[in-house]
Amino acid sequence: MTPSPDTPAPANTSANAPRPATNPTADRLVEATRDLLWERGYTGTSPKAIQQRAGAGQGSMYHHFAGKPELALAAITRTAGELRGLAEELLSGPGTAVERVTGYLRRERDVLRGCPIGRLTQDPDVMADPVLRAPVEETLGWLRGRLAEVLAEGRANGELPPSVDPSGTAATVVAVLQGGYVLARAAGDTAPFDQAITGLLTLLAPPQQP
Amino acid sequence: MTPSPDTPAPANTSANAPRPATNPTADRLVEATRDLLWERGYTGTSPKAIQQRAGAGQGSMYHHFAGKPELALAAITRTAGELRGLAEELLSGPGTAVERVTGYLRRERDVLRGCPIGRLTQDPDVMADPVLRAPVEETLGWLRGRLAEVLAEGRANGELPPSVDPSGTAATVVAVLQGGYVLARAAGDTAPFDQAITGLLTLLAPPQQP
DNA sequence: GTCTATATGAAGATAGAC
DNA sequence: GTCTATCTTCATATAGAC
Secondary structure, three states, X not given: OOOOOOOOOOOOOOOOOOOOOOOHHHHHHHHHHHHHHXXXXXXXXXXXXXXXXXXXXXXXXXXXXXXXXHHHHHHHHHHHHHHHHHHHHHHOOOOOHHHHHHHHHHOOOOHHHOOOOHHHHHOHHHHHOHHHHHHHHHHHHHHHHHHHHHHHHHHHOOOOOOOOOHHHHHHHHHHHHHHXXXXXXXXXXXXXXXXXXXXXXXXXXXXXXX | OXXXXXXXXXXXXXXOOOOOOOOHHHHHHHHHHHHHHHHHOOOOOOHHHHHHHHOOOHHHHHHHOOOHHHHHHHHHHHXXXXXXXXXXXXXXXXXXXXXXXXXXXXXXXOHHHOOOOHHHHHOHHHHHOHHHHHHHHHHHHHHHHHHHHHHHHHHHOOOOOOOOOHHHHHHHHHHHHHHHHHHHHHHOOOHHHHHHHHHHHHHHOOOOOO
């Protein structure tokens, strides 16, 4: 494209991979898209809104990205990476299995905003596009798998009863999180989220009766 | 209400209450709106799409309803009523407390479509409008309360251990449902939903070890 | 009650100047 | 790289005839 020596541009022009937002304007566009996808979803997010929030013009946006889907892919990919990194950090950290799961469940969250990945599940245009859908499916799938490993550890070392199926329980754990967000948003209050988490932990590791 | 003998029309012209769709066309419009809200959400549903699905014209729609918000209110109210009626039927039916909760969790569901009420929680325009939001908040709040009553019953008669907090556990139960939908949609498969439910029930009523 | 015409602005982009 | 103009279609109604 640009044979001249003064363009250290990334060679990433493949159709599949999102361009890494190495440029400051491109980066602000991706960040704006992340915010808006979280707040308003894919359908509810317009190119104009993205431009305004990023402080970028029309031409600028279409220079860096082919259009809304490409921007969304960059945004979703970045968010998914962050979420996964944070989860991995907590789940592979120190502590017993139950402690780590508890730590993950109790980690600080912007409860009323909901889960930036889980919410995409409700966006029909995202789910209809295999490219946009893939990171959503992967991230939540990975999370269930990783939690299942930790729970299996806990069962193996006697923290959890043998009746606890790691895979099924992992699904329950992630579901409580995702559903907790729904309840909190419905109530306009974080309390139901906290209740749901506490309720789950009580069932998972009941208070000892000596 | 209706002094003239030839107009059996309902006197429901109050601003707050949605007109009961007594008219066949109005009814089809509400049903179409229900479907579309479920599939595409509020932002993703246009008046034109509603008209097409209902087989009604532009003028017809605006004759029966003031606009999209009024139609949405009628649709949401009807859906909320159905959901509540079904839950009440199962939760106040025969069986032990745990059996009734299990029956409610295992009831037939259109899992991949998700919860028609819970999904509205992700719609910023719905949550921003107190009138549209109210039935969502009420329905999910009622459900938690009703489940808490049943769980309290179960604890009182020894089905559940004293460590089980009815309110918290009720939040957990509803969260697992709502989150189960999210996982199923993300995976494009109902399996994670079923796993989440089974995982919860295993924790709630562990297999006896004699 | 239902239909058609008309209207305003937003959505989502392309073209080409600077 | 960024900006402004232009374009097409859609969203969401209103007006008034039938």
